[in-house]
Amino acid sequence: MSTGFWLVLLLLPAFGIIYAVWSYRNKTAAKEASSRERMTLLVGVTQAARAADAVSGRVSPQGPVKQLAAVMEGVTQAGRFLNQPETLAYYLLKAGLPGYEVFPRVSLAAVLTAGASASAVEDRTKERQNLDFVVCDKTMRVVAAVQLEGRSSTEAMAALGRELSTAGIRLIRFDPAALPRREQVRARVFGESL
Numbered sequence: 001m002s003t004g005f006w007l008v009l010l011l012l013p014a015f016g017i018i019y020a021v022w023s024y025r026n027k028t029a030a031k032e033a034s035s036r037e038r039m040t041l042l043v044g045v046t047q048a049a050r051a052a053d054a055v056s057g058r059v060s061p062q063g064p065v066k067q068l069a070a071v072m073e074g075v076t077q078a079g080r081f082l083n084q085p086e087t088l089a090y091y092l093l094k095a096g097l098p099g100y101e102v103f104p105r106v107s108l109a110a111v112l113t114a115g116a117s118a119s120a121v122e123d124r125t126k127e128r129q130n131l132d133f134v135v136c137d138k139t140m141r142v143v144a145a146v147q148l149e150g151r152s153s154t155e156a157m158a159a160l161g162r163e164l165s166t167a168g169i170r171l172i173r174f175d176p177a178a179l180p181r182r183e184q185v186r187a188r189v190f191g192e193s194l
Contacts, residue, residue, distance in 0.1 A: 085176035086132065089148060093133055096185025100143070106134040108160075111142050112167050129160075135189060144170045144189045 082090055082104055093102045108129040133146040145164055147157065161171040172189055174180070180188055 085148060089133065089146070089174055089176065089179060092179055092182060092185060093135065093146065093189075096180075096182045097135060097189060099138065101136045101138070101140070103134045103136065104132065106131050108163075111145065111169065112163065142169050144172055146172045146174060146189070149173050149175045 080087070086104060090102060090104055108131060111131060111134060131145045132148050132151075134142055135144040135146065136142050147160070149157075152160070157171075157173065164171045170189070170191065174188075186192065
C-alpha cells in the first residue's frame with residue numbers, strides 16, 4: 001500500500017476530532033443565540049405590556065410586586081443574629097461540646113411534640129417560645145436545652161424545666177455575666193461531676 005493511503009488513515013481520526021469540536025461549538029453558539037433571542041423577546045414583551053398598561057390606565061400584574069417593593073424598601077438587616085452574650089454562650093457551647101451540634105433560637109414546638117390532650121392554645125404558645133440553645137448529638141437527637149438567665153421569670157424557667165424534663169431533655173441555665181469555663185461546659189450540660 002502506498003504512503004498516501006497510510007497518511008489518510010492517520011489524518012482521518014484527527015479530522016474527525018476537529019469536526020466534532022467544530023460541530024459542538026456551532027451547536028452551543030446556536031443555543032446561546034436562541035436563548036438570547038428568547039430573553040430579548042420576553043423582556044421586550046414585558047416592557048411593551050407595561051407601556052400599554054400605563055397608557056390604558058389598567059392595573060398591571062406588576063402592581064402587587066411594586067407595592068411589596070415599596071414596603072420592603074424600608075426593611076433592613078437586623079445586624080447581628082445573636083447578641084454579644086448569646087454569641088459568647090454559643091461559642092462556649094461549641095468549644096466545650098466537640099462532637100455535638102449547637103443550634104441557637106429554636107422554637108419549643110420544634111423540640112417537644114404535643115400530646116393528644118394538648119390544647120391548640122398550648123401549641124401556639126410553644127411555637128412562639130424559643131429556647132436560647134439546643135444541644136443535639138450527631139443523630140440530631142436533642143440532649144439538652146440551654147437558657148440564659150435573666151430573660152424569663154423564675155416560675156417560667158421552672159415550668160419550662162419541668163416540661164423539658166418530662167420529655168427527657170435537661171434544661172441548663174447559664175448566667176451570661178458568669179459563664180462557665182470551657183472545661184466545665186460538658187459537666188454542666190450532662191450533669192457529670194468535675
